[in-house]
Amino acid sequence: MTLVLFAANRDKWREYEASLKNALTQEGVVAQILHLDDAPPPGSVDWIVYAPNSTLKDFTPYTALKGVLNLWAGVEGIEGNRTLTAPLTRMVDGDLTQGMVEWVTGHVLRHHLGMDAQIANPECRWDPVPPPLARDRPVAILGLGALGGACGRALSALGFPVTGWSRSEKAIPGIRSVTGEDGLAAALAAAEIVVVLVPHTRSTEGLIDAARLAQMRRGAVLLNPARGAVIDDDALLDALDRGHLAHATLDTFRTEPLPEGHRFWTHPRITVTPHIASVTRPASAACVIAANIARGERGEPLLHLVDRSEALG
Template sequence: MTRILFAAAPARWAEYREPLPHALDAVGVAHRIVTLENDPDPATIDWIVYAPNSALQDFTPYTRLKGVLNLWAGVEDVEGNPTLRAPLARMVEDGLTRGMVEWVTGHVLRHHLGMDAHISNPDRIWTATPPPLARDRPVAMLGMGELGTACATALTTLGFPVTGWSRGPKTVPGVRSVTGPDGLADALGGAKIVVLLTPLTRSTANLIDAAALAAMRPGSVLLNPGRGGLVEDDALLAALSDGHLAHATLDTFRTEPLPDDHPFWSHPKITVTPHIASATRPDGAARVIAENIRRGEAGEPLLHLVDRSEALA
């Protein structure tokens, strides 16, 4: 009998109470699931299904732990935990991916077509100038993991030229791959819309600083559905206020919820969305978790393992 601890808020367990046992049954894993409220003996737990904001922060007592399966795509709040010795897997599931593709595609098209000027036009200005075609609006996708690759692919189908920047070379049909500092400068300087979907690690923290913003084309747009820590807030505000950047649409922030007095709320060139670009859907996530537990129990490699060598300290 495989013993699984669901370590997340009670409201989250209410969402998984039915789909997770069903998914485990479907892959043939005999199981017992407990929550933190059950006060389980840590030494009996094989797997932890985990939300990083859980009350569980010390993994030391979990002496037989085989793996931690994150409920979220982001792992920066757990991967640097020095008490975690077991393998860590991030969440990748179709609903999360499709949600991100729809948010990114929607906001790229919004800025590409200049929709804001038509949605809010109190002076009834008639400017009969059509936007350029997608082929004339290059996009940089910073981060070419599961989410970045899916978003880049969707944009290419609409005709946007896409350059993908990642730690290592990627082969994605229709996407030009660049790497390293020179590749980053190339991607930023060649794009009119920049999308941030790289993980937050030691090497990507504050990736979009004053120098990176200066390297972007005048009048370009920044979209950040990735992680708030990728962008230096003050540098972004300066680049927008001096007119170098046309707009920033932000879905993730260093502090969430975004404080009421944060200047992002009132800046005329910033759109704030409340971390809604993508969310894990319990049915799909339960299937991913169950498959990983099945793999682990069978001695097979886990899906979506995290490389913790770049974890934030």
């Protein structure tokens, strides 16, 4: 029998237990699933379902481990762990992707259409100036992984000219793909709305700093549903205070929950959303995890493997 260890907090266990058991049964995997607190012998564990805020940090005792399956799309909390030698997978899930597409599309349209001026109009001002059509509002997406690619396709389908920047060139219909420093500079300079969807790695820490904010168009809008650490907070505040950027809509932060009293809460050109752009939903995520475990038990390659070379150096 396959032993699966659920290494996340008890609240997550209550959310996932039934869904995981059902999904594994549907995949034909005969498994016992135990929570980390149940303390099964580490050497008997085959698979670990993991949340980055888990108390499990030392994987050395798990000598028979076949893989660790991350519950979230972000893996920065585990990918650099040198005690983990088994394969690591990230969460790539249709519902998680759809949530990100809806958040990004909604906030791009909000800024494109100038909705804030109509929603908050205390002077009852009649100002019938139409926005441009989507085809005249260039958008840049930084990061063309599963989430960035899906968001880019959705925006392109609405008519926005979309430029996507990533480490390697991607062939995605409707998206102009660029790479490298020159590609990033060109994407930032051309866009009126920039969406940050890169993962948090050593190379993306502080990616959006003062120099890159200066490369953006005056009056541009920045959306960050990726990770808070990819943006230099002080540089962003300075760009907004000076009026170089018109607005920033932020869903992720260096410290979460965002501390009371942080300038982001009250800045007139910042919108804070509480890390809700894309969340893992138990029913669909359990199916992804179970399908990967089934693949591993059949000796097939795991899906959504994380390349840890950059994190481990």
